[in-house]
Amino acid sequence: MEDEKNEREDEKEMEKEMEDEKYEEEDEKMEMEKEMEDDKNEEEDKKEMLCKEFSYSFSSNVRSQRFGAVMPGYDFMLELREEILPPNAHWLANERLHVSITHSKTHKNSMVSSFTSREDLIKVLLASCFMSLYAGLKPVEFQGQVMVSCNRLSWLPVLPVVRTIIVSHFSSPLDIFSAHKGISNLHLRLANMSPRFSKDNIHMNQSLFPPLLPRLTALEQKGYQDAVDFLKKERWMNFLA
Incomplete structure (x- = not known):
């Protein structure tokens, strides 16, 4: 009888230890998930701050020109090529971001959502910002075609x-x-x-x-x-x- 009692107590002790280990593993998992979430939020905050700093700096540079954005010799489109996009930006934007651009001669509008490279993504974004005179005299070339901002119908x-x-x-x-x-x-x-x-x-x-x-x-x-x-x-x- 005594042996059976001791055996049951040992089994209970083992169950308790296993239960404690399970809780410890769950706590560790939750802690790791929290750390990953904190790291992710911190990275997002850095990206947001980087975008703000670029926007503030860009607007300051435009404002410092005598005639603002249309100052002869000042190319704000060149500043928009600032290295702010990550190397895999085209992969992140692919089939998620849809950008409207227009052929400069036919005035046919296109919606671009597929980007094979980071440079392609940059060109499409620059084309969507291009307005003659205001953004300069030389439109953006994308896939061998001269493209500009969306037309008056789009x-x-x-x-x-x-x-x-x-x-x-x-x-x-x-x-x-x-x-x-x-x-x-x-x-x-x-x-x-x-x-x-x-x-x-x-x-x-x-x-x-x-x-x-x-x-x-x-x-x-x-x-x-x-x-x-x-x-x-x-x-x-x-x-x-």
Whole structure:
């Protein structure tokens, strides 16, 4: 009887030890996952800071030119080639990022989502930013064709398969936009855009001469809040939590 009792106690002790080991392994796993998540968040914070620093520096350089972005001899497109994209950027963007560009002669619009190299990705992004005179005189060449920014009929391209969330810096009846004070109910029809008539919408000066850092920071926060307000309105915040 005594032997059986001791044997049961030994079995219980072994079960307890196994249970403790299981908990320890789970704790170690959770700790490792937390460290990986922290490392990932830290890396994302670094990337965000890098993008901000580049944007602030770029706007400062444009503002320092006598005639801003259209200063003769100043090529802001060259600055946009800054080594900010990671070496595998084209792989990360492939079939995820869709960029609208237009053939400079035929004016045929194309949506590019396949990138075979980092250089291809950069060229497509530069082409999507190119507007004659404002961005210089020499358009971007991509796959042997001269391409420029999207044409007047495709300023806001919409994907045919999924819902396209449209973000605009104009105050207009779109998904995410900048709500301006003192706006009117009058709209200007520009292709598939309908910006409202407002003082803030006429911001040619800010296009040529980007605002100072405090104003840029305020615009950044405003854009963030506009996006949050949209997600709340659509009841999508819970999916991002």
